[in-house]
Amino acid sequence: QKEVEQNSGPLSVPEGAIASLNCTYSDRGSQSFFWYRQYSGKSPELIMFIYSNGDKEDGRFTAQLNKASQYVSLLIRDSQPSDSATYLCAVNTLMDSSYKLIFGSGTRLLVRP
Amino acid sequence: DVKVTQSSRYLVKRTGEKVFLECVQDMDHENMFWYRQDPGLGLRLIYFSYDVKMKEKGDIPEGYSVSREKKERFSLILESASTNQTSMYLCASSHGADTQYFGPGTRLTVL
Numbered sequence: 083q084k085e086v087e088q089n090s091g092p093l094s095v096p097e098g099a100i101a102s103l104n105c106t107y108s109d110r111g112s113q114s115f116f117w118y119r120q121y122s123g124k125s126p127e128l129i130m131f132i133y134s135n136g137d138k139e140d141g142r143f144t145a146q147l148n149k150a151s152q153y154v155s156l157l158i159r160d161s162q163p164s165d166s167a168t169y170l171c172a173v174n175t176l177m178d179s180s181y182k183l184i185f186g187s188g189t190r191l192l193v194r195p
Numbered sequence: 196d197v198k199v200t201q202s203s204r205y206l207v208k209r210t211g212e213k214v215f216l217e218c219v220q221d222m223d224h225e226n227m228f229w230y231r232q233d234p235g236l237g238l239r240l241i242y243f244s245y246d247v248k249m250k251e252k253g254d255i256p257e258g259y260s261v262s263r264e265k266k267e268r269f270s271l272i273l274e275s276a277s278t279n280q281t282s283m284y285l286c287a288s289s290h291g292a293d294t295q296y297f298g299p300g301t302r303l304t305v306l
Contacts, residue, residue: 097197116294125285125297126238174292180245181292182253183228187237 088175088186101158105171105188108152113153114174115147120188121167127195129169130156161193198222199298203288207304214273216220216301218292224296227269229253229261231282232300238285252279276305 085108095101103117107110114133118126132138132145132154154173158165168188175184202217218227228243230253239254242261250261260281262270271289272279281304287295 114292118297123302125300128294128296131294172295180251182240182243184294185234185238 085188086171086184088169088171088189090187091190093189093194094192094194095161097161097163099160099195100194101191103148103156103158103162103171103191104171105155105186106153107171107173107175107184109153109173109184110149111176112173112175115145116174116183117145117154118158118170118172119144120170121122126170129140158191161191163193163195165180166191166193167188199288199296201284201288201298201301203301203306205209205302208273208276209306210277212273212276212302212305214276214305215271216271216284216286216303218269218271218288218298219267220269220288220289220296220298221267222288223266224288224290225266226291226295227263227291228271228287229259229271230285230287231255232285233282242299246276246281249295250268276303281305 116131117129120126129144132147140144142159148153170188171186172183199220229241230238244263260272284301286298289295
């Protein structure tokens with residue numbers, strides 16, 4: 083069973099702090115990795131994707147990938163109360179000769195004003 | 196912008212009814228997916244399709260069927276709704292192994 087693991091949280095940080103969200107995955111052959119944000123009662127929306135080892139930055143968000151250690155993380159700088167949501171890590175994995183996105187169960191982030 | 200729409204945001208049905216959930220995407224994506232999302236269980240794949248008239252079972256296909264007669268439309272069918280199918284249903288589409296884009300979701304309640 084190929085898995086994606088996330089700490090369910092909640093992760094509570096003060097406004098303006100850096101929030102660090104982590105995800106580990108079991109399939110060493112995975113090639114692409116995604117972070118989605120999901121507000122309560124809404125559908126997931128893509129924040130970032132990353133394919134290569136290292137860091138990828140987009141505004142206040144940085145995705146970090148370490149394929150050797152099989153983890154991917156999301157850093158949110160200058161956290162805002164509007165960042166309070168559940169963050170889903172997703173890993174594209176080859177299963178039964180087709181690619182599927184395997185989702186973690188999500189980490190709930192709370193940003194305190 | 197990719198747009199994925201779902202036929203209803205909220206739906207209430209009775210046990211035993213046949214339920215149709217429709218999903219339409221406007222980006223010519225070949226791949227379409229149906230998930231359900233329940234508290235504590237995350238997103239679970241029900242069915243997916245990589246081409247017109249093609250379908251593949253996901254992780255939890257029991258009690259569901261799908262139809263893909265046109266590339267832009269993917270329907271999820273509950274042949275005889277049961278209370279344990281009360282859930283949030285999410286449709287998604289993608290091009291190849293690329294990003295999946297989600298519709299707004301349908302919150303289905305089966306009484």
